[in-house]
Amino acid sequence: MSETMLPQDHDSPWKEALELRFPEFLALLFPDVNQLVDWQQPVSFLDKELQQILPEADNGRTYADKLVQVAFKDGRTHWVLIHVEVQGEPEKAFVKRMFQYNYRIRDKYDKDVISLAVLSDTHGNFRPERYEFELAGCEITFTFPMVKLLDWKDRLDALLSSQNVFSLIVAAQLQAKLLKEPEQRLDAKFQLIRLLYERGYSKEQVIELFRLIDWMIRLPDNLNIEFKERVDQLEEEQNMAYVTSVERIAMQEGKLDQAIQMIKDFNLSVKEVAEKYQLPLNELMERLNQNESSRH
Amino acid sequence: MAYVTSVERIAMQEGKLEAAIQMVRDFQLSAKEVAEKLQIPTQLLLEKLNQLDESSKK
Secondary structure, eight states, X not given: OOGGGOOOOOHHHHHHHHHHSHHHHHHHHOHHHHTTBXXXXXXXXXXXXXXXXXXXXXXXXXXXXXXXXXXXXXXXXXXXXXXXXXXXXXXXXXXXXXXXXXXXHHHHHXXXXXXXXXXXXXXXXXXXOEEEEEETTEEEEEEOOEEEGGGGGGGHHHHHHOSOTHHHHHHHHHHHHHOOSHHHHXXXXXXXXXXXXXXXXXXXXXXXXXXXXXXXXXXXXHHHHHHHHHHHHHHHHHTOOSHHHHHHHHHHHHHHHHHHHHHHHHTOOHHHHHXXXXXXXXXXXXXHHHHHHHHO | XXXXXXXXXXXXXXXXXXXXXXXXXXXXXXXXXXXXXXXXXXXXXXXXXXXXXHXXXX
């Protein structure tokens, strides 16, 4: 599928962002919960446990869920279920699903769970925070903290000037949702990337955040090329070859892939190709063998 | 599958093209055949080869 045709995929970047930047996520979006957590204690992501309670049909791409075990300052450990609604459209079944996931975990693991919801849709009036059931005197009320990313729309400057790295991820998500014109998206994306360098983040942090922002704000093919050129130029100006070092590796990968293909298709000598391409012979041989075995 | 960034995707394509050019020149292969086998636009490969020829003449 052409990049131009790719839908906006906000699912996996959120899962990854939550795993990489969980403390920053809670500090920015759920400060009240954040205050309760003892961050000196380890945090565990309970992916297997979560998988057990998700119905098959819900393992799709419209939500990003994370179940996390954290220690509270009271010394006890608690489970936090984060549900990021990335579909972007109001859904009546949302509150029911929030309730179901909470009780399924409670039922299966006998644990109290704090459910948190993040909504990325652009409908200002869709604010689900409660699931209610009442019949013949029997009643259930389930309420949960909810954050609407749209509420940050008028505080974009605050996000961009915040020292919390998760603010850039929220800004990227907002821009991805709100900006429809590809050129605007390109400018917004590049503005966020520029900030990574201006803030003096380490190489690892820049690469990590670059990847998440790139994943969230997708561009059509022609603008991807312009984006790359702008990033290359920025790195040259700043004398920081962070992303370009990753590009070099990707370029080498491309060459290696092509060399393997050529050896097979044109029956070329592996040794000669390795020499001409300045590729390590043993690596080329290894990749050829891997390629062969994956075909069988 | 791990996400590959837009810049990595482009760099990978550039690497592939560079490798194809090198192959055509170093192994005297047919540009058309290489383009077909490697699924590279023939026009693009020919253009790049011409550019290289021009610059080597200067």
